[in-house]
Amino acid sequence: MPPPTSTTTAPTAVADAGVAGVAGVAGVAGAPVVRVFVRARLLTVRAGAAEAGGLTGGIDRHDSIAAVDGRIAAIGSQDELRRRFADAEVIDLEGRLVTPGLIDCHTHIVYGGERSAEMERRLAGESYESIARAGGGILSTAAATARLGESELAAVALPRIDALLADGVTTLEIKSGYGLELEVELRCLRAARRIAALRPLSVSATYLAAHVVPAEFPGGSDGYVERICSQYLPAVAASGLADAVDAYCETIAFSVEQVARVFECARVLGLPVKLHADQLSNMHGAALAARFGALSADHLEFSDAAGVAALARAGTVAVLLPGAFYFLRQRQAPPVRALRQAGVPMAIASDCNPGTSPLCSLLAAMNLAAVEFGLSTDECVAGVTREAARALGVLADRGTIEVGKSCDLAIWNVEQPAALVYSLGGQPLHQRVWRGGRLPTCAAAPSTVR
Numbered sequence: 001m002p003p004p005t006s007t008t009t010a011p012t013a014v015a016d017a018g019v020a021g022v023a024g025v026a027g028v029a030g031a032p033v034v035r036v037f038v039r040a041r042l043l044t045v046r047a048g049a050a051e052a053g054g055l056t057g058g059i060d061r062h063d064s065i066a067a068v069d070g071r072i073a074a075i076g077s078q079d080e081l082r083r084r085f086a087d088a089e090v091i092d093l094e095g096r097l098v099t100p101g102l103i104d105c106h107t108h109i110v111y112g113g114e115r116s117a118e119m120e121r122r123l124a125g126e127s128y129e130s131i132a133r134a135g136g137g138i139l140s141t142a143a144a145t146a147r148l149g150e151s152e153l154a155a156v157a158l159p160r161i162d163a164l165l166a167d168g169v170t171t172l173e174i175k176s177g178y179g180l181e182l183e184v185e186l187r188c189l190r191a192a193r194r195i196a197a198l199r200p201l202s203v204s205a206t207y208l209a210a211h212v213v214p215a216e217f218p219g220g221s222d223g224y225v226e227r228i229c230s231q232y233l234p235a236v237a238a239s240g241l242a243d244a245v246d247a248y249c250e251t252i253a254f255s256v257e258q259v260a261r262v263f264e265c266a267r268v269l270g271l272p273v274k275l276h277a278d279q280l281s282n283m284h285g286a287a288l289a290a291r292f293g294a295l296s297a298d299h300l301e302f303s304d305a306a307g308v309a310a311l312a313r314a315g316t317v318a319v320l321l322p323g324a325f326y327f328l329r330q331r332q333a334p335p336v337r338a339l340r341q342a343g344v345p346m347a348i349a350s351d352c353n354p355g356t357s358p359l360c361s362l363l364a365a366m367n368l369a370a371v372e373f374g375l376s377t378d379e380c381v382a383g384v385t386r387e388a389a390r391a392l393g394v395l396a397d398r399g400t401i402e403v404g405k406s407c408d409l410a411i412w413n414v415e416q417p418a419a420l421v422y423s424l425g426g427q428p429l430h431q432r433v434w435r436g437g438r439l440p441t442c443a444a445a446p447s448t449v450r
């Protein structure tokens, strides 16, 4: 790591706030909580910064941030902000690189059981599709998930979530989808909300409505889609537990027509959509996602030129999931060059799930995206900040370091932004800051499940 250029301790710096700091951002007795983070090398990742000359050019000329009640109130020089916010708590970042807090915009991190035995079967030559058709895969996780209550589902996810926090993640998308039946799906979505209360991070919850057809469901996949549209989706929308609706468009899952039906219902209910598209075959899922103005189309290994053009026209984010590509030993990478040329925003996510991407590291996903898919280091950093925020529809609030946004920061013990992509397992995080509170890394985060 690059040691800080100076070891001077700011006179008013305080110890890590820990859990109290999480609550403390709301203020004490109504007084605003004001913090000034000084002597940072700020990689703002704001639009235009990278284009102006790469990420090095994107390092802001200012070195300090003022946060009031968790929002970025000003970006400026240390002298200016110390003067302007004279009573603020000052936190000296000692010359470290600072990026927006990382955003993992695609995970299935809440589930029961584990599927390491399937890895052995796949290593022996069996395909993912074959295991799924034989009753393994998603259905086995669904059975294990149905056996757990809401607090247990949250508890078993916490070690995986803590691993992501240790990578600097401050916002996490969590999909349901292993519940299959309404009651269990709602339980998974509540577990996602519970996790947001147990750990210092923002959670976007997605109802993965059409994931897999439950075994022996009356009417098969058409019958299940009918049930989703007539009962499940309206109930989920009424619960207020979901921020978006997702589906899995694939030969082993749901057809374009079935997904379109689900998306029509979501549109009527006012919920944005996103799609698992073109992962194992070209189902024209990218075009389907674009047709519904989806927030994102995810995977895209088999998307064609027409699909890429449709995403560009719709402004839909391409979420690349190199963990699944790697774990399934796929050979066809997503059309990154075409996406780049068409100006489709590209995000990167862990896709943390028990079957195809048991990956609890967003930094490792960045490395895989660079090595396996050919993304530049600039694209990787933007892919887990600005573009990931765009994929969740929260770019106005997060994803870049700009005045008015939530003060979510990742502070790094590396010299160059490229080092975040370059290494695997180096644990480069110095500290996370979530909503302006100064937080310890996850090792010291609260571990009690309430």
Ligand SMILES: [Zn+2]
Residues within 6 Å of the ligand: 106, 107, 108, 276, 351, 353
């Ligand atoms: Zn997924």
